[in-house]
Amino acid sequence: xxxxxxxxKQILLLILSFYLISCxxxxxxxxxxxxxxxxxxxxxxxxxxxxxxxxxxKFADSNAVWLLSNSLPVKGIIALxxxxxxxxxxxxxxxxxxxxxxxxLSGDLGYTxxxxxxxxxxxxxxxxxxxxxxSVWKKKKKEDWKWVLNSTNKGL
Numbered sequence: 001x002x003x004x005x006x007x008x009k010q011i012l013l014l015i016l017s018f019y020l021i022s023c024x025x026x027x028x029x030x031x032x033x034x035x036x037x038x039x040x041x042x043x044x045x046x047x048x049x050x051x052x053x054x055x056x057x058k059f060a061d062s063n064a065v066w067l068l069s070n071s072l073p074v075k076g077i078i079a080l081x082x083x084x085x086x087x088x089x090x091x092x093x094x095x096x097x098x099x100x101x102x103x104x105l106s107g108d109l110g111y112t113x114x115x116x117x118x119x120x121x122x123x124x125x126x127x128x129x130x131x132x133x134x135s136v137w138k139k140k141k142k143e144d145w146k147w148v149l150n151s152t153n154k155g156l
Contacts, residue, residue, distance in 0.1 A: 027107030036137055039145040040098040040112045052094045053084040059147055061138055067151035092128055093119045110137045110145070116152060129154055 039059070047055035056066075057080065066074040066083070074083045096116035103110035113134040120126045136149035 029103045029105060032103040032107045033101045036101040036103055036110045036112060036145055037098050044096045048093055048095045052089045056084060057081060061146035061148045064147055065149050069154060092121060093124060096133055108139050111135065
């Protein structure tokens with residue numbers, strides 16, 4: 001009787017394990033990498049069209065952290081709004097191009113990196129500075145990608 005109960009428990013545990021494994025969300029990471037790259041490109045296009053401040057706020061997670069040179073991290077959307085309002089962003093146009101994206105197997109965390117340019121508003125063909133960046137992104141169920149950590153190798 002004891003052996004039968006143990007076997008029954010083992011079988012039930014095995015069935016439960018298969019059930020739980022089948023419930024795990026399967027994500028097409030290749031598709032999500034493409035979506036993340038497209039999101040980063042839209043982010044850059046918005047920066048060019050509407051300005052960096054509007055783009056940063058539109059694509060930022062509420063708990064976003066912005067790492068700048070010679071500055072403490074800017075943590076959270078309220079601090080981000082404050083920092084962007086005190087930064088003179090009207091002198092130039094920031095654009096960037098993602099070179100790579102990676103997405104976690106769960107499809108809810110990823111990163112992009114690439115190169116950026118800062119051009120003069122008065123003369124868009126003149127490059128003021130260039131550099132590289134990295135952004136860490138988070139995706140909540142049924143929502144778009146939002147950046148949660150952003151850093152460049154040059155400050156504003």
